[in-house]
Amino acid sequence: MKILIVNFSDIDGGAARAAHRLHKALLTENIDSKMLVEIKKTNDFTILGPENIFDKIIVKFKGIRNKVPLFWYKKPSVFSPSSHTSSNLIKKINSINPDIVHLHWINAGMLSVKDISKIKAPIIWSLHDNWAFTGGCHIMEGCKKYIDNCGKCPKLNSNSENDLSRKLWKKKKRSYNKINNLTIIGLSNWINESSKKSSLLKNRPHINLPNLINTKIFKPINKSEARNLLNLPLDKKLILFGAYNSLSDTNKGFLELTSSLKEIESNVELVIFGSNQPNEPYNFGFKAHYLGHLHDDISLVTLYNAADVTVVPSLQENLSNTIMESLSCGTPVVGFNIGGNSDLIEHKANGYLAEPFSAKDLAKGIEWVIAKENTMFLSDNARQKVLADFDSKIVAKEYIKLYKKILKQ
Numbered sequence: 574m575k576i577l578i579v580n581f582s583d584i585d586g587g588a589a590r591a592a593h594r595l596h597k598a599l600l601t602e603n604i605d606s607k608m609l610v611e612i613k614k615t616n617d618f619t620i621l622g623p624e625n626i627f628d629k630i631i632v633k634f635k636g637i638r639n640k641v642p643l644f645w646y647k648k649p650s651v652f653s654p655s656s657h658t659s660s661n662l663i664k665k666i667n668s669i670n671p672d673i674v675h676l677h678w679i680n681a682g683m684l685s686v687k688d689i690s691k692i693k694a695p696i697i698w699s700l701h702d703n704w705a706f707t708g709g710c711h712i713m714e715g716c717k718k719y720i721d722n723c724g725k726c727p728k729l730n731s732n733s734e735n736d737l738s739r740k741l742w743k744k745k746k747r748s749y750n751k752i753n754n755l756t757i758i759g760l761s762n763w764i765n766e767s768s769k770k771s772s773l774l775k776n777r778p779h780i781n782l783p784n785l786i787n788t789k790i791f792k793p794i795n796k797s798e799a800r801n802l803l804n805l806p807l808d809k810k811l812i813l814f815g816a817y818n819s820l821s822d823t824n825k826g827f828l829e830l831t832s833s834l835k836e837i838e839s840n841v842e843l844v845i846f847g848s849n850q851p852n853e854p855y856n857f858g859f860k861a862h863y864l865g866h867l868h869d870d871i872s873l874v875t876l877y878n879a880a881d882v883t884v885v886p887s888l889q890e891n892l893s894n895t896i897m898e899s900l901s902c903g904t905p906v907v908g909f910n911i912g913g914n915s916d917l918i919e920h921k922a923n924g925y926l927a928e929p930f931s932a933k934d935l936a937k938g939i940e941w942v943i944a945k946e947n948t949m950f951l952s953d954n955a956r957q958k959v960l961a962d963f964d965s966k967i968v969a970k971e972y973i974k975l976y977k978k979i980l981k982q
Contacts, residue, residue, distance in 0.1 A: 907927060
């Protein structure tokens with residue numbers, strides 16, 4: 574069985590890390606897996622990326638070309654028009670001749686909507702955000718236009734029914750109708766149910782299968798040793814917050830976090846990763862440690878183990894790598910009760926699900942976790958949840974079962 578996993582990057586970004594983990598888990602299970610990417614950061618021979626300088630220039634050009642239609646809109650939010658061509662990449666996919674093509678995050682000019690239908694093998698598509706079933710937005714927030722046919726898109730600040738979102742919706746409709754064998758994977762219950770309601774994908778088979786994690790890597794270690802390695806204080810309760818572009822991405826909930834921290838009265842300090850210290854640091858009322866971008870799993874494991882609680886105050890979240898990684902290391906998590914968070918966080922068992930988007934309840938959850946006398950209870954539950962539901966060996970076998978089922982059909 575020959576599987577081709579397609580994602581924009583191999584390890585850069587949440588979707589990339591999730592896709593890469595699946596690729597590695599399949600190889601461990603003796604599946605012939607390859608990964609096709611536009612941005613390759615590793616030297617892994619099983620990962621196929623641009624082969625020369627010219628190919629890398631083409632990748633950058635496609636990314637720029639893809640944004641051109643947005644120039645007509647005033648201050649658009651995160652939106653992918655898919656206006657480019659990707660015929661060369663489609664030829665590469667078909668020349669590899671996989672039994673199954675497993676799509677993940679394919680934006681930033683990687684694959685165009687009209688070209689997806691030219692893939693010859695059966696397609697599985699893991700939904701890391703809303704883009705596949707909307708008129709172009711990645712984070713739909715409260716918008717329900719994807720249930721009909723988009724248009725008048727709030728992400729584009731558009732007042733026109735026949736705007737870019739409606740045009741892209743029509744393009745997706747035409748392309749999807751040409752695909753005979755397409756299976757949708759909702760990584761969380763929330764995104765799975767959202768996609769099943771969508772006008773674009775409601776008639777396709779859906780399955781809820783999560784991302785996976787190597788629990789032999791992401792595991793508990795001694796907290797004091799972890800703090801010493803990172804030069805963090807031993808006598809404080811440490812609140813951990815982080816994500817890629819954690820301070821600049823409004824969806825990551827930095828403003829909600831800062832409001833909630835004003836309510837905290839405990840002896841705490843904040844640890845931030847995914848962003849460097851700004852020129853004018855925010856005054857939290859207590860010390861903040863900025864650790865910047867961490868690029869390897871060992872550093873992340875050390876960081877999670879150094880913290881007493883991880884806070885993920887995102888306004889929309891599918892199946893958070895940060896939550897899964899923290900729980901796997903035995904560190905409880907506090908987040909809003911939205912999206913796929915409840916797939917991971919069990920309220921007052923391995924963390925706290927706060928009322929959306931209440932800064933006071935978020936603060937209450939943080940206080941509850943760090944003041945909890947029986948911290949081992951929360952830590953053990955956190956670890957056991959991941960071992961039972963998200964361990965790489967267990968979940969990889971479920972993916973293999975799905976691949977075999979599709980090939981039999």
